[in-house]
Amino acid sequence: MERFGIKLNNGLLALALVSFVFMAYPVLSLAEKTVDPEKLFESKCSQCHPSDRPKSVRKTPAEWKETVDRMQYGNGCDITDEEAAIVVKYLSSKYHK
Numbered sequence: 001m002e003r004f005g006i007k008l009n010n011g012l013l014a015l016a017l018v019s020f021v022f023m024a025y026p027v028l029s030l031a032e033k034t035v036d037p038e039k040l041f042e043s044k045c046s047q048c049h050p051s052d053r054p055k056s057v058r059k060t061p062a063e064w065k066e067t068v069d070r071m072q073y074g075n076g077c078d079i080t081d082e083e084a085a086i087v088v089k090y091l092s093s094k095y096h097k
């Protein structure tokens with residue numbers, strides 16, 4: 001009986017460990033999805049013209065905002081407001097006047 005008890009406890013311990021891994025998994029994969037501004041820019045801004053087009057110009061933050069707004073609302077770039085703000089920030093810091 002005692003041996004059975006020990007085995008049962010090991011089983012529960014294993015179950016607890018497995019559940020922990022499964023519970024932690026979504027949290028870990030969520031962290032992986034944290035946006036990389038450069039990847040976001042490359043994927044969103046290379047669909048109609050090469051991403052070299054924005055990379056070859058220098059603009060002030062206000063001008064980048066204006067340009068990205070135009071891509072989003074005028075040209076039909078499939079980007080959310082939140083993503084657009086990330087791209088504007090990225091371009092403003094890397095390709096500024």
Ligand code: HEC
Pocket residue numbers: 044045046047048049053054057067068070071074075076077078079087091
């Ligand atoms: C749906 C197609 C499309 C997507 C996606 C797109 N663009 Fe454009 N882009 C255009 C078109 C069309 C032009 C030329 C007409 C114009 O300037 O609006 C252009 C021109 C440009 C120019 C040159 C004109 C200028 O104002 O300097 C830049 C820079 C630019 N795009 C940046 C971007 C950025 C940054 C993104 C990502 C947020 C992006 N584009 C995504 C269609 C697109």
